[in-house]
Every structure is written in structure tokens, then in C-alpha cells.
Amino acid sequence: MATASGDGENESPSKKRSSKKREGNTSSSPASKRRKTSTPKSHKKETTTTGKSKSSSSSRPSKSTLVVGVVVPPPKKKSANSPSHVLVIDNGGDTVKFGWSTDTEPQSIPNVTARLQQQWTVLVGDQLSQIQNPNQLIGVTRSMERGVIVNLGNQVQVWKRILDIVGVNLATTLNPDVAKAFGWKLSGTKGQLQQQKQQSKKQKEASLSIPSILPQSCAVLLSMPPFCPRAVLDQVMSVWMQDFGFGNVGFCTSPLISSRTIQNPYETACIVDIGWSAVHIVPTKNAKLPQIILQRQDKEDDTTTDNHHQTQLDVVRRVPIGGRHLIKIWQFHCSYRQWNLMDQEFILRECLEQTGYVSLDFKGDMQAARKWPMGLRPFDRDLLLPDYQNIFECTVRLPPPLEQRLKREQDGQDNGGDDDEDDDDEDDEDVREEDMNEEDIEDDDGKDDDNDDNERRETNNETSKPEGNNDNEHEDDEEEEDEDGLRQRLLREREEEEKRKQQIKEEQQILRMSVERFAIPEALFHPSDVGLPAEWAGLAAAIHKSIQACPKYLHAAMYRSIYLLGGLSQLQNLREALEIRLRTLVPTEYQIVVTAMPNPINHCWYAMQALTKEQEDEVHHSNWTISRDEWESSSYRGAWRRLAIDHGGKYLI
Numbered sequence: 001m002a003t004a005s006g007d008g009e010n011e012s013p014s015k016k017r018s019s020k021k022r023e024g025n026t027s028s029s030p031a032s033k034r035r036k037t038s039t040p041k042s043h044k045k046e047t048t049t050t051g052k053s054k055s056s057s058s059s060r061p062s063k064s065t066l067v068v069g070v071v072v073p074p075p076k077k078k079s080a081n082s083p084s085h086v087l088v089i090d091n092g093g094d095t096v097k098f099g100w101s102t103d104t105e106p107q108s109i110p111n112v113t114a115r116l117q118q119q120w121t122v123l124v125g126d127q128l129s130q131i132q133n134p135n136q137l138i139g140v141t142r143s144m145e146r147g148v149i150v151n152l153g154n155q156v157q158v159w160k161r162i163l164d165i166v167g168v169n170l171a172t173t174l175n176p177d178v179a180k181a182f183g184w185k186l187s188g189t190k191g192q193l194q195q196q197k198q199q200s201k202k203q204k205e206a207s208l209s210i211p212s213i214l215p216q217s218c219a220v221l222l223s224m225p226p227f228c229p230r231a232v233l234d235q236v237m238s239v240w241m242q243d244f245g246f247g248n249v250g251f252c253t254s255p256l257i258s259s260r261t262i263q264n265p266y267e268t269a270c271i272v273d274i275g276w277s278a279v280h281i282v283p284t285k286n287a288k289l290p291q292i293i294l295q296r297q298d299k300e301d302d303t304t305t306d307n308h309h310q311t312q313l314d315v316v317r318r319v320p321i322g323g324r325h326l327i328k329i330w331q332f333h334c335s336y337r338q339w340n341l342m343d344q345e346f347i348l349r350e351c352l353e354q355t356g357y358v359s360l361d362f363k364g365d366m367q368a369a370r371k372w373p374m375g376l377r378p379f380d381r382d383l384l385l386p387d388y389q390n391i392f393e394c395t396v397r398l399p400p401p402l403e404q405r406l407k408r409e410q411d412g413q414d415n416g417g418d419d420d421e422d423d424d425d426e427d428d429e430d431v432r433e434e435d436m437n438e439e440d441i442e443d444d445d446g447k448d449d450d451n452d453d454n455e456r457r458e459t460n461n462e463t464s465k466p467e468g469n470n471d472n473e474h475e476d477d478e479e480e481e482d483e484d485g486l487r488q489r490l491l492r493e494r495e496e497e498e499k500r501k502q503q504i505k506e507e508q509q510i511l512r513m514s515v516e517r518f519a520i521p522e523a524l525f526h527p528s529d530v531g532l533p534a535e536w537a538g539l540a541a542a543i544h545k546s547i548q549a550c551p552k553y554l555h556a557a558m559y560r561s562i563y564l565l566g567g568l569s570q571l572q573n574l575r576e577a578l579e580i581r582l583r584t585l586v587p588t589e590y591q592i593v594v595t596a597m598p599n600p601i602n603h604c605w606y607a608m609q610a611l612t613k614e615q616e617d618e619v620h621h622s623n624w625t626i627s628r629d630e631w632e633s634s635s636y637r638g639a640w641r642r643l644a645i646d647h648g649g650k651y652l653i
Contacts, residue, residue: 082621083219083248086612087166089159090223090254090605093144093276094323094567096125097605098162101612106605109161113154114140124161133388134346146320147225147277149232156239157182163244168213173245219248219625221608226253226280226316226653233640241631250625251643252611252651254604255282256289258565261607266557270547272539273604274566274574279319279524279539281546282653283558289315289645289653290550313646316653317546319539321527323568327352329520329530338511339385347385350394351511352520355381357572359518360580369515375401379518383511391508399512521571525581540581559586560593565600611651624651 090097092111099106109125114137116123123131131137143155160182163170174184220240224233233251240249255271259282262269270283283290330348334341341348359365369377380402384395398406523530525538537545547558559582564575575596582592597603611624624643631639643649 083625084217085213085219087168087218087220088605088608088612089162089220090602090608091144091149091155092223093142093147095601096158096162097602098166099605099609100166101609103609106602107165108601109158109165111144111155111158112140112142113157114138122157124157126161126165132392134344135388140345144277147275147280147322148228149236152232152235152239153182156243159239159244160184163215166213168215168218168244170215170244173215175243178243215245216247218246219250219621220246221250221252221612221624223254223257223604223608224251224652225278226255226282226318227313230638230640234637237626237631237640238636241628242636248621248625248627249631251640252608252624253282253653255280255565256284256287256653257611257651258563258604258607259284260287261603261610262561262563264561266561268554268557268561270543270558270562272543272562272564272566272569274524274539274564274568275322276324276567277322279321279542279566281317281319281542283315283546283550283554285554288650289313290554313653315546315549317537317542319524319527319537319542321524321532323352325530326356326520326523326568329523330516333516333520334511339509341511347394351383351513354394354396355383355513355517356521357518358521358524358574358577360573360577362518362522365518366515374512374514375399376405377402377514379514381513381517383513385509385511387509521574525577538581540578540585543578543582544585556590559590562592562594564594564596565603567601569596569600 086101088099088101088106090106094111095108096111097106097108110128111125112128113122113124114128115121116131116136117138123137128134128137141151141154143149143151143158149155160170222236222240236251237249240246255273258273259269259271262271267286268284269287270281273280273282327345327348330352331342331345334348365379368379372378374380376399380399382397382399384391384397386392386394519529523532525540527536527538528534543562547555550558562578562582564578575594579592579594582594586592599606614620626639626642630642640652641647641649643652645653
């Protein structure tokens with residue numbers, strides 16, 4: 001029998017050793033398992049509580065439960081390292097689309113900064129829309145050129161504006177020296193809180209609206225163009241990790257991520273992203289770049305062979321023409337022929353959006369331009385430029401000569417088919433006039449007698465009027481004079497108003513547009529027309545080369561699944577013109593289907609949002625983000641390599 005702790009103290013050491021040996025020999029036997037040492041009183045409570053916990057834990061499964069031979073895993077719990085908020089940013093060259101992963105629609109601000117004359121305050125993003133006259137802005141600076149971030153300081157200001165809009169508090173993480181360098185006022189500092197305490201309670205509720213979202217618990221997913229310089233990725237990651245203090249930072253390529261939300265029976269998609277700075281063409285198979293097989297290229301003499309391996313990145317193509325280039329070309333064209341608009345980028349952007357289109361018959365339209373003079377061509381338009389006093393937006397109208405010509409043609413079409421009916425109507429009218437003349441002659445004889453009787457009665461009434469009615473006649477004359485004065489005054493005011501309107505029309509600056517409406521967008525298909533090298537491929541040729549670089553078994557499916565994205569894809573007739581140009585390059589056995597996405601500007605943001613909302617566990621976030629620990633362990637450089645395709649990643653080219 002096992003002894004209590006108190007009795008064991010009186011035993012000799014030899015007895016203790018012998019008892020230990022017996023316990024060691026009997027521990028493996030079943031009888032020894034039944035022998036349990038009694039615990040002291042001080043430990044009885046612990047055994048009872050643990051016994052209860054064991055009994056209660058036996059009723060609920062701890063790790064897995066065996067139910068009829070099936071192992072049911074416990075529910076997954078969200079890891080403490082996974083971010084609580086995910087900020088999705090589609091960083092475009094013209095506008096930045098942003099929002100939380102839980103938002104239904106993204107917000108957008110221009111990716112540009114500027115300041116007013118004689119002021120040092122920098123206006124960022126949406127603050128520029130508050131200025132009615134863009135001519136007052138100076139120092140207009142864009143963050144990206146040729147699709148790459150070249151002014152990181154300017155881009156940081158735009159990102160800071162986004163964080164202020166979404167409500168991220170940077171007071172605890174942002175370096176004061178950085179904030180001072182950019183001129184930012186951090187919310188939540190001690191000085192501001194002391195000022196808020198001094199205010200009344202009502203003002204406190206309105207002023208103490210400090211953002212409650214901390215950047216340490218947030219992750220950000222940024223879109224980057226294909227083949228972005230790796231040094232830029234290191235700098236961008238250091239800004240979000242070190243300056244903004246985010247816990248996770250992720251990158252993805254916008255055309256590649258956009259293919260994830262496109263579904264078709266072929267499981268392929270050739271994404272054509274026509275953006276602000278360039279056109280990127282990325283063919284995908286199941287939202288991944290197609291695998292390229294090892295190819296052998298033999299020379300003509302068959303004596304030597306050169307083996308080369310094509311990588312997945314060889315299928316991606318880039319055309320260095322975008323919306324910004326078309327606006328610059330239009331600026332030179334208008335400044336040379338009509339008005340000096342070299343500094344009016346905002347006006348010419350509206351001009352391109354409202355009047356630009358792609359011609360389906362370029363040669364035919366140019367022949368029509370040679371046939372008709374300026375102002376009578378069917379594609380001529382007048383753009384009324386704003387003066388920022390009476391007119392604040394550009395308006396498009398038909399030229400007066402063209403409008404008159406179209407009216408004459410329309411009247412001729414309405415009257416051309418009714419000549420016979422008009423002749424019959426004229427004969428009927430002649431007959432009716434003869435009948436009416438005979439009736440009028442009969443009625444005139446009777447009317448003459450009635451008129452004589454009426455004249456006699458009037459003369460009798462005038463002679464019978466009393467003399468007291470003369471005063472009333474004078475009052476009536478005065479009233480008539482007052483009415484005449486009012487009429488004359490109204491007529492003068494109308495004449496002055498018409499003169500003023502006519503003067504405004506004469507002073508209006510009109511930008512006359514003709515062949516440049518379709519000749520400038522033609523540079524997308526023929527870059528050599530605007531002075532670029534002749535060996536550079538246009539939009540249709542680049543798509544053809546990109547698909548031809550894919551495996552041959554994917555060619556038919558790729559030509560049937562071409563999708564247009566980006567703001568410039570909204571040009572009129574672009575989809576139809578692209579199908580016509582591709583038909584001359586693609587073999588006849590392949591069918592060509594070009595699809596314009598319904599929301600081409602925000603499509604990439606929605607695809608990025610879908611990626612962040614698939615799962616919420618830590619493993620999923622590690623597929624597209626880099627944690628702070630990884631960034632610090634990589635010595636703050638090259639942590640993005642795990643996300644790149646050439647290093648085993650999925651979403652970064």
C-alpha cells in the first residue's frame with residue numbers, strides 16, 4: 001500500500017529505496033495501475049477541479065471527434081497575425097481606385113498634385129475638383145510616367161490622402177520628421193487633444209472624431225504594372241511598412257488579377273489593358289500565364305543547334321501608347337492650327353472623351369475630308385471652350401453650315417416623295433377657292449346693308465352721349481400711354497438681352513474639330529503615324545504576336561476570348577475596329593471575338609477585392625502579402641520575391 005506523505009518522512013532511507021524499486025517493478029503491471037497514491041489535503045481541490053475539467057472536456061472534442069468512423073476537424077480560428085482590415089488600391093496612372101475589401105463600390109481620386117498661384121498649400125487628388133478654373137493651378141505633377149512610379153514623393157502624398165479618406169490613424173506610426181517634411185498635420189497628437197478638451201461638450205463630440213483603425217492591424221494590396229522595376233517595389237514596400245506602419249503589404253499585376261473574375265467555356269482570357277500610359281497584353285489560362293514548352297531551333301546547315309527555353313513572361317506584350325499620349329498629340333495639333341492649348345490638359349481630355357472615336361473606314365473618311373470643305377464634313381464638330389465665368393464645361397455642337405445642310409437634306413427627303421400628292425392637293429384647293437369666292441360674293445351683298453344700318457346707329461349713339469364722359473376718356477388715354485411705356489421698356493430690355501447674348505456668342509472661343517477626331521486615335525494601330533519608330537507594333541499586331549507566342553493548342557481559344565479593359569477602351573468603335581484589324585492578321589480558321597467589359601475602369605479593383613474575400617485565414621493572406629517579420633528578416637530588401645511568378649508566386653509579373 002502506498003503511504004501518505006506524512007508517514008513517509010519517518011521511514012529509513014533503505015526502506016525508501018526498496019519501496020521505490022517495488023514501485024518501479026510493479027508500475028507496468030495491471031495491479032500497479034490500480035494502486036494510486038493519496039494526495040495531501042492541500043492538493044485535493046486541484047484534483048477535484050482537474051477531474052471536473054477532464055469530465056467536461058470529454059463531452060466536447062478538443063482536436064478531433066470520431067463520429068461513426070469519420071474524423072470531424074475543429075472549426076478554424078482566425079490567427080492573431082492575420083489582418084483585420086484589408087485596403088485594396090488599384091494604383092492607376094490617371095486615377096487611383098481604392099476601398100476596403102468589405103465595400104460594395106470603390107472610390108477614386110486623380111493621381112496628381114498641384115497648387116494655386118501665390119500659395120504653398122499642395123492640393124492632392126480630389127481637392128483639385130474644388131477649383132472651378134484649372135488655369136489657376138500651377139505645378140501640376142503626376143506620380144507615374146510610362147506606367148511606372150517615377151515620383152515617389154508625389155505618390156506618397158496621394159496615398160496619405162487615401163488613408164485620410166478611409167479613416168486610418170497614422171498618429172502612432174508615422175515618423176514626425178516625415179510628416180514635417182511633407183507638411184502633414186497628424187490627428188490625435190497631444191496638442192490637438194488639449195485644444196479639444198478646452199472646447200465645449202458639443203464641440204468635443206464633433207472634433208474628437210479620431211480614426212479608430214490602426215495601421216498595424218491592416219493589410220494593403222497594391223496593383224502594379226507588368227515588369228515593374230524591382231527597386232520600385234522595395235521603395236514602395238518600405239513606405240507602407242516603415243512610414244505608414246502597415247502590418248502586411250501585397251502586390252499584384254492588374255491584367256493578371258483581372259483574369260480571375262472572367263469565366264468562359266475555354267478557361268482562357270487575353271487581357272488587353274488600354275490605360276493612361278501604355279497598353280499591356282497578358283494572355284492567361286485558368287488565371288495563370290500559359291506554360292511554354294522547350295523548343296529547339298535548328299539552323300539551315302543542320303550542323304549546329306541552339307537550344308533556348310521560352311519562359312512564361314515571353315507571352316506578355318506592351319504597346320507604349322496610352323491616353324496621355326493621345327492628349328499630348330491633340331495639344332500639339334490644336335496649338336499649331338488654332339489656339340494655344342499646350343497648358344490645357346484638362347480641356348483636351350474632355351475633348352478626347354466627348355468627340356474622339358476610331359474610324360471603321362479610315363481611307364473613306366479621309367476621301368470625304370478631301371471632297372467637302374471645312375465645316376460641311378459629316379464628322380465636323382465645334383467645341384465651345386469654357387470661359388469660367390458663364391460657361392464652366394466644354395460643350396459640343398454641330399457647325400452652323402453643316403446644320404443647315406442637314407436640314408436641307410432632311411426637308412428634301414420629306415418633300416421628295418410627295419410630288420404627285422401635292423399636285424392633287426393644289427387642284428382641290430383651287431376648286432375650293434372658286435366655290436368660296438361665289439359664296440363670298442353672295443354674302444357681301446347682304447353684309448353691305450347691315451354695315452349701313454350699324455353706322456347709323458353708332459352716329460346716333462355718339463350724339464346722344466353726355467358731356468361728362470370726357471374725363472373718363474382722358475383717364476383711358478393716360479392708361480393707354482402707361483401701357484405703351486411698359487411695352488416700349490420691355491422691348492428695349494429684350495433688345496439689350498439679345499445684344500448681350502449675341503456679344504457672348506461672338507466672344508466665345510470655338511475649337512473646330514474635323515479629321516483629328518479619328519486620325520489621332522488611329523495612332524493606337526499605327527504608332528508610326530505620330531513619329532514613333534516604324535518597327536513598333538500597333539494594338540492589333542501586338543495582340544497577334546502575344547497569342548502566337550502561346551502554345552499552339554491555345555490559339556483558337558485565345559482568339560475567342562479577347563477582353564478590353566482600361567479607361568481608353570471606352571473609345572467609340574474601338575472593339576469593332578480591333579476585330580477588323582485582327583481579321584487581316586489571323587488565319588481564317590480561327591474565330592475572333594473581342595469583348596468590351598461593362599465596367600472597364602473598376603474591373604481590376606473588383607477582381608482584387610474578390611481575391612481578398614476568398615478566405616480569411618493566415619495561409620491565404622500569405623499568398624499575396626508580405627508580413628512585417630518577413631520584411632525585417634530580408635534586411636528590408638527583396639521581400640517581394642516570394643510573390644513574383646519567376647520565384648514561384650502567383651500574382652506578380
